[in-house]
Amino acid sequence: MHSKILTTKPYTDVWSHITGIGLTEQSNSVSVYLKDVPLLLRDPTAILIQLILTLPSTIEKEHYQLIVKMLYNVIFIQALVSTSCKFTAEEREAWRKKGRPVPFQTLEGMLSHVITRLEVSRLYDDIDMIDKDIPAICQSVWSPQSVDYAVQDYCLPFLKTASLIRFHLFEEEFPPPKEDATDFQILISYLGLYNGFDSSSATCLNWLIEEPMTLTRLWCSELVNFINEQPTDSKSLLMYTPTWHPPQLIVLPHHYYKIFQSYNSRQCGMCSSVPKDPALCLVCGQYLCFRQSCCQQQSSYECVHHSVQCGAGTGMFLLINSSTVVVIRGPRATLWGSIYLDDHGEEDRELKRGKPLFLSQERYNLLKQQWLSHSFDHSCKRWIWHLDRL
Known part of the structure; x- marks a missing residue:
């Protein structure tokens, strides 16, 4: 089913828009935008809304699910980058070595790959300077479970928005949640990312290419080039946590x-x-x-x-x-x-x-x-x- 979707228009353009692969001179506006802002610094929720408004109104449920799967891969790698910025230099080195002998598509393997790629940038410079002034007893220790929880929290806003859009487009009710299921597990089940109960953030990945490591390397390379040119701006974007505010009326004077x-x-x-x-x-x-x-x-x-x-x-x-x-x-x-x-x-x-x-x-x-x-x-x-x- 996926191969059929990817060989038809406009869904090949969707894949190129998200990954940056296959862009030609005919899509100058897209290629310029992707060149200026690396994909790992873009907002997947905004990309999702943009694609939904661009695609035909008769979009099928399978097509929407495919888009969400691709964007989840993006926000997962973003979450790994953001989480790695909270590690000490020793923790990064430990995670980098821990992920070498394991398959790439595991949490440890992808986090090791991301850290290895970003070590050549200036992303971690300020973080390491701060860590030198913090006593070792005050520094947190990141276990695989705590990293997984951090990634899930990072992905939750996107999953909630994607679920609301799915409900609006297809009027499909949420299934009854399983006992003790977390918000993350309920949302990924509703979106069709993973139907198992005992799920982690890495099990929800759905790579649509044979070499996901190559694609991830491309994303990280774009980010490294951007960071080395504008280190301050990129760090603030990576560490940014979205805060949602309800609509407000204007502020009026008391008198x-x-x-x-x-x-x-x-x-x-x-x-x-x-x-x-x-x-x-x-x-x-x-x-x-x-x-x-x-x-x-x-x-x-x-x-x-x-x-x-x-x-x-x-x-x-x-x-x-x-x-x-x-x-x-x-x-x-x-x-x-x-x-x-x-x-x-x-x-x-x-x-x-x-x-x-x-x-x-x-x-x-x-x-x-x-x-x-x-x-x-x-x-x-x-x-x-x-x-x-x-």
């Missing part, structure tokens, strides 16, 4: 007068005039004209058009002259209320009372929670048809 003074007389970036009723997008912070036709685009006023461009039809706008928040949800809109209250916890809509207003973090968190959970339709009761005139 409302700061917003009023900053935006009340500002010119609109679209029409270059001072809006009669200015608004501030709470998602991206863009300054907009509210209920004015001066910035009309495609028969829609600016805020309605911006809600489509910024939030796929959902937008939250703080009206500068009234301190209230308007929520646009598709063809409807509603007055959500104010996130700025006075000392007594009361709103001052239209700013008629002239009371000092302060940000209510509780209300702002509620607005964010309703936005993240897509619950405006249930929490807001008074909707109007805006007729694209907001």
Whole structure:
């Protein structure tokens, strides 16, 4: 099955895009990109998303599984490189010797190969200098099990994203997890990387070529050349651990007068005039004209058009002259209320009372929670048809 897939378009291009093998002058944009950034410094999750958006929408499950298998090989070698940066010089030498007599496709064999290839670079220079100042009793000892756990942790973000994409594309439910199964084992089983229960990170490798050592040597050689030219940048990328943050609304000042003074007389970036009723997008912070036709685009006023461009039809706008928040949800809109209250916890809509207003973090968190959970339709009761005139 795999040989048939690899001999058809566009999956031969996928293999060349990932490995860097077989690129011709007809793919200059790809070859230049791979030359500038070695594959072992690229983000496999970003590559996966890029390939899914590039390939036909009728991609088969087997094709997707093949792509994930190829990218898992990449992130596995990345994990070995990153883990080796945590070794002392003595540990690296011990692992290098330990992996010589064993087959290449074992954890020890591949880690030994990676260390041997990277020893000729400047990657480990700073690490060895730091280790000289650390007492031996404070240095960790890396066993095969601890290395395997470190590799699994490194691969987990990619496996989670790949599983979510698989579920979105094929609507295939997760199978019931086996007792005492780890997240890593559940994900690799779902993605078809390995179906055994007692699995390690190395058993999930699926090389689609006869000489994986040659391919790994190519990846390491590209990385060595890049490191020797830019050692500082490459080290920070290799040691980087991705941190995932949920979507956030913009940060607002505690005192409302700061917003009023900053935006009340500002010119609109679209029409270059001072809006009669200015608004501030709470998602991206863009300054907009509210209920004015001066910035009309495609028969829609600016805020309605911006809600489509910024939030796929959902937008939250703080009206500068009234301190209230308007929520646009598709063809409807509603007055959500104010996130700025006075000392007594009361709103001052239209700013008629002239009371000092302060940000209510509780209300702002509620607005964010309703936005993240897509619950405006249930929490807001008074909707109007805006007729694209907001």
